[in-house]
Amino acid sequence: MDALSPSSFSCEVTSHVQSPPSAYGRVASRGGRRRRARAGTIIQHAAGNHQGATEGCHMTARTNCSVSRRDLLEAGVVAGIATLLPRGLPAAEPAESSRPLITRTIPASGERIPAIGIGTDSFSDSVRDDIHAELKRMSELGGTVIDTAASYGDSEALIGQALESLGTRDKMFIATKLVGGTSSGSSTPTGAASFQRSLERLKTSRVELLQVHNLNGVAALIPLMQEWKKAGKIRYIGVTTSRVSQHAEIMDVMRNYPFDFIQVDYSIANRDAAEAILPLALERKLAVLANLPFGRASLFRQASERQLPGWAADIDVTTWAQYFLKYVISHPAVTCAIPGSTKLSHLVDNQAAGRGRLPDAALRRKMEEYWDRKS
Template identity: 45%
Template sequence: MITRREYLKLSAAAGVALAISPKRLLADDSPRALVTRAIPGTSEQLPVVGLGSSASFARVAGEGDAARIRDILQTLVREGGRVFDTAPGYGASEEVAGRVAQEAGIADRLFWATKLNVAGRGGGQADPAAARAQLDASFARIGKSPIDLVQVHNLGDVATQLAILREARAAGRVRYIGLTTTFEQQYAELERHMREEDIDFIGVDYAVDNRTMEERIFPLAQERGIGVLAYAPFGRRRLWELVEGRTLPDWAAEHDIATWGQFFLKFVASHPAVTVATPSTSQPRNLVDNLGAATGRMPDAAVRRRMVEYIEALG
């Protein structure tokens, strides 16, 4: 059993970063199909691990490295992934990814989850004309109609912007709509909207060391039939720093966990309320590793408790 960093160093040295396909770094080294979960209230299945486009992905897009963006999007599709989460607020991510996906002929093979927000998260009002213009810009960038999912980013003026998304859904321009936040001070507002509004998805932060969503938001999502995109499944950098220099516990192999990244992602994706975990990366080899968490045996409730206890003991 090796750490993610050790594996990636070996891969880079050997020049085989992508040669692991389709084995996806499984603990028993055998290929398997990606585990999927249905969007609540539908028969549509999505792989439980996708790709986010904030952080390093946004940085690479901002640098104009279209070749790297093409490589990672093509890797996502080749490895059986579908869900790509982006936003106009993620720098150049949506624009560059949309252009690259269209040029590569894979735009229609992705489940595009983007966002709408011209109000910010400070309680400001959204100009309806500006919001509609931003949505139109997303259509032009992505080159796909309908767009699969558009969510109001960080609960920015929900009354105005969610109404625009409802119109777009009713017109068949958008398939699913929702709300996102990763800010604790907005959780109560999110919960209120989940009770009052007709939404299909939420996007929230969730990790093995950040389980606040389990208390009220996830049970409510299950009760209301709302899908969940799980953001920041690595705790941004917290979890990587916590396990720096440590090897996986021996029992991880019993659940087809080969790296720490898969440990963190399997915990997130195995929660029954989570539809898809969307870790961000700009490295195709990391993406392949991440998708390995959507293969093989998934943790049950007892294993999830064991994972939490193990991580808490490291702290």
Template identity: 45%
Template sequence: MSKRNRNVSLSRRRLLQQALALALSLNLPRAGWAGDKPQKILRKIPATGETLPAIGMGTWLTFGIDLDDESALRTRSAILETFFELGGSVIDSSPMYGSAEEVVGNCLARLDSTPDLFAATKVWTSGWRAGVRQMERSRLLWNVERFDLMQVHNLLDWKTHLATLKEWKAAGRIRYLGVTTSHGRRHSELARIMETEPLDFVQLTYNLLDREAEQRLLPLAKERGIAVLANRPFQGGGLFRRFASQPLPKWAEAIDCENWAQFFLKFIISHPAVTCAIPATSKVAHMRENMGAGYGRLPDAKLRRRMSEYIRGL
């Protein structure tokens, strides 16, 4: 860069900094803020218009613990308490996750007050009878009257289970139904189901590096009015292992990001088709970081491109 161009760039930067300082001094409103507090980010379920917080909670690996480990149970209870205190609602689990459903039920029972829970789990077996037994068992483990969302896990025997879920929804035994994939698998089959079946939700893998869903699934969800839960938002921890030692860009402050977790999550929930991201954690401090992504400003299309380019450049 020439000296003249560098001076022009510096002058523009100073002007921007001065404009920001002036806005702050005048206490001008910022998008995503109510007065001096960041607003909670909510998303509508297209099927009904019901709103959900944009950050939920997954339980894969993190809640599949030994039920005799009282220390671990107290930690999970503290995680749930923090989640609800910071405005969380959507908890997602599965019979596939070992003891996770029973741990969720145990921890919910320890809470002092009834939380604003949106209970989501899955059926993960073959055959009608086995599916019904498994879903009933899940309800008992969670100790809920009914599930808000029941999903067919990784499309396993999906035709059989989806027929059951339609009957259960019509009878009021569940509120919403859906299907899931993970690790970016079986996208073509999922697209065909989305095109032909009356789904309320789909769950799929989407994060800053795993973006195949942008090509067909996310636009299709938007077109068909299907809510989207984004799983593996941190790529199973891979994003932290790869990028956490790198500096968070200064311009991340423009979207109220204080850490990498919020950077990763705000990229996901800023996609117009995504309803809720469901990160999992086994630490209270990390839950606080995750929930911070559910407040304040989100990147627009231009800033989303900048976020992607920054990650690719590291």
């Protein structure tokens, strides 16, 4: 349990007394069930903060939060109360942007990154303009972390083109993935060829984080990744999974290989990682990207007939997306959550979860209990 003791969480301008260590003890696992993402959405990924390396406020004092729906904003009207609607209403952007940005520290270096990034999936050229608009807005809102992969269709190429056009490459924290071994008939190259293609498609000479995708070829890739790191082509090395069935394997890898990051599936409905993986990440001083914070969109389907609790306003939450994301990034082991989006309004909503107040241990338990209720 000591491994889960939280640090002093603080905003850029204020701090909060740390919560009792026991408050972050084991919680009942809720599953690992994931469904296919609905059409038009990107498979979600995400992550949060580390002990002694976080920013953000844990508060419970009630506050008034102005909220609005996208259509109302387009009509020039800002109105409504989030808790009266099934999914809540997107918060008014001026109020969001004035709240402190929540950042997390990467244990390997002390570098801080925003606690909310963006995850991607297999893109085609048809979403080029959408990706450009989202990456532009994300940068304006203070977000920097972009997670992609060599196997995600045209994702790397579209990201590279957008960042080159926007002139924001140097502001961004790019994380991509590769696999080892042979391609086995796949059109995606592996190993060194895969990494070289990633650099070319991303239009960059280096990436911030290179990850072994779904534990595929760890032993073969580690020596190569260490060489590339020494040469300045990557800053951090990591390994990923998005499957509960691989949790035991990734823990073995965490204990035996010199990674800086792990990426794992974690959400309010899938807490398996909190049982052992996240405590081990704290113990090993590994940064954590949390993927699938929306359970491949299944959480929104489950929430469609439910109302946000009134006390969600205590942590500046006005939508279900923010509820789900603030739960994830308030875990002491999570460095950054990487939810997916192909809609600008969803991107803005997700980024809002990376500002303002976070739940403390007691409120996290309350969030779990409220979600676990079936009505």
